[in-house]
Amino acid sequence: MTACCGLLAAVARGDDVTTVGTMDVSADTAPPASSGFSPTLTDPILSEAAAGEWTIGTTITITAPAGFEFQTTANSVTADITGNLDLGSGAGVDVSVTPTATTIVFTVAGASSGAAETIEFTGIAMRATSCASAVAGDAADITVAVDTTGLSRNLVDVMVVHGAAHHLAFSVQPVDTEAGQPLLPQVAIVDQCDNVVTDATTRTIKLTKDSGPGTLDGQKEVDTVFGVAEWTATENLRLTTAGAYTLKAERKTGPPLPGANEVVSDPFDILAGPTNAGQSTIEAVGGDTSAVADGVDSVQVRATLRDEFGNPVSGNTVRLELANGQPLPGTVNAVASGASNASGQVTFTVTATAVQMIDVRAFDETDAVAIAQPSAIHLSFTAGSATALRFVQQPS
Structure with missing residues (x-):
């Protein structure tokens, strides 16, 4: 047995797009302007890897991307042949075909011989079918497919460019x-x-x-x-x-x-912006600042939150506190109506269970702003009417 020592034969890479074309499609080609079709700026070239690669009956199909259509003028797209390939008009003869809106098709009638064939496609023109596809920038590309070799490639790089000022x-x-x-x-x-x-x-x-x-x-x-x-x-x-x-x-x-x-x-x-102390106010509702210290009788204090431009601030959490910033004493209860409303207001119902006088202000917890304009509110909780007698000191 003799060992084989020969070199492996090189494998052909196969046909390919050797020059990718370029095309700028104007947005004005789309309806309603429908200004016409945009031609290629650089014509694309498709090449065999070896003579005869495209056999008789091979179909070369150029396809428009979705949202675009080819110009369908009769015999407007030409395959310029460099060798002796026959696309139906004789060996080595350039062939012009009529595109449909979506495809341009050439069919091989006779394979090339001697040297690999190269085809340059000229006359391709295209437009956008609507403004939905006429968006400036990189668009989907024109492709080419060769059925017998399985080739499928981008043939023409497509850019959409703006139209005229409108x-x-x-x-x-x-x-x-x-x-x-x-x-x-x-x-x-x-x-x-x-x-x-x-x-x-x-x-x-x-x-x-x-x-x-x-x-x-x-x-x-x-x-x-x-x-x-x-x-x-x-x-x-x-x-x-x-x-x-x-x-x-x-x-x-x-x-x-x-x-x-x-x-x-x-x-x-x-x-509205954040609460502004200088624009916000506190007041005793109805001017009433006195109540009986029985845990039931009450006064109402209203805080109105505004930003620096006087817009009401809604949705903020507000508490009532002593004018010096300390919490209310345990014998005083202030119940808020809720977060500040659309008018920027929160109303507190204040009761007490011990006789006392206190000065209060509002504090916006959301924006960390104390409200004491035009001044803190002075509240007075007094004893109620006498209801019984009792010895304050028993006899001894």
């Missing part, structure tokens, strides 16, 4: 914000599909209050930079009155837009 849109909506804190919206110049148009054209955008109770303060006009007007803390755009709002943005200067030149934001809320 209308205004809030690219960043105003959100629920504490009173007096800066609002940080962004307003963009967008195409028909709401993609930001990042060109160098400058437009001045003005914000105004569209609805809501307060006054919009701060810098209201901002210029676009690459299509976006951005309000930051520097502009200090703010609202100080709690409530529900919308803002309106409008193009103030710069080229007019064919679509809407103004837009209203989504609704948002301005929320």
Whole structure:
């Protein structure tokens, strides 16, 4: 027996896409603008690994990604052949076919010989079928499949690019914000599909209050930079009155837009800030500060919580304490109505079981704020009417 000492034959890698094409699809190709089809910027190339790899009957299928469609002009896509492959018009003859909206198909009528074949595909053009797929950025790619070799590859890298400036849109909506804190919206110049148009054209955008109770303060006009007007803390755009709002943005200067030149934001809320001692108050309800010290008769003390702008602060836990910050004596009981209500108020029902006079204040446990404005409340608990006689000192 003779041992084999020869080298193993190299295994061919197989056919492949040797040049991946590129295509920028404009968002304006989508309806309703339907401005046409975008061509490839770089034409793709498909190559055999060896002559004759694509046998007679082989089908080469180019497929559009979902949400896009090919231009279907008759004989608009051509396979440029470098060797002697026959795609139906004779060996070495370039072949043009008519695409369907979703596929472009070539069929091998005669295999190549002598040298591996290379095909360059020209004339591929495509558009988005709706704005849902015309979102600026990297998109799904055009693919190619060869049935007899099992090849399945990306053939053309697809990018969606913005179309022409069309209308205004809030690219960043105003959100629920504490009173007096800066609002940080962004307003963009967008195409028909709401993609930001990042060109160098400058437009001045003005914000105004569209609805809501307060006054919009701060810098209201901002210029676009690459299509976006951005309000930051520097502009200090703010609202100080709690409530529900919308803002309106409008193009103030710069080229007019064919679509809407103004837009209203989504609704948002301005929320009360933390309790402010100087704005909050404590009072005796009805001015009554005296009760019988029988554990039943009572006075009512009301604390009203407000933030620095006078907005009522709701949902906070409040206790009643002595004006010096010490707890109430054990003979005094103060029952709160609950957390501060929508008006910022908590009402305490106060009873005592011993004759005494005390000064009280409220303390907001949630925001750690003492409330004694305009002053602490002086409460007096007195003895009731005489109901019986007794010896305070017995005879001896």
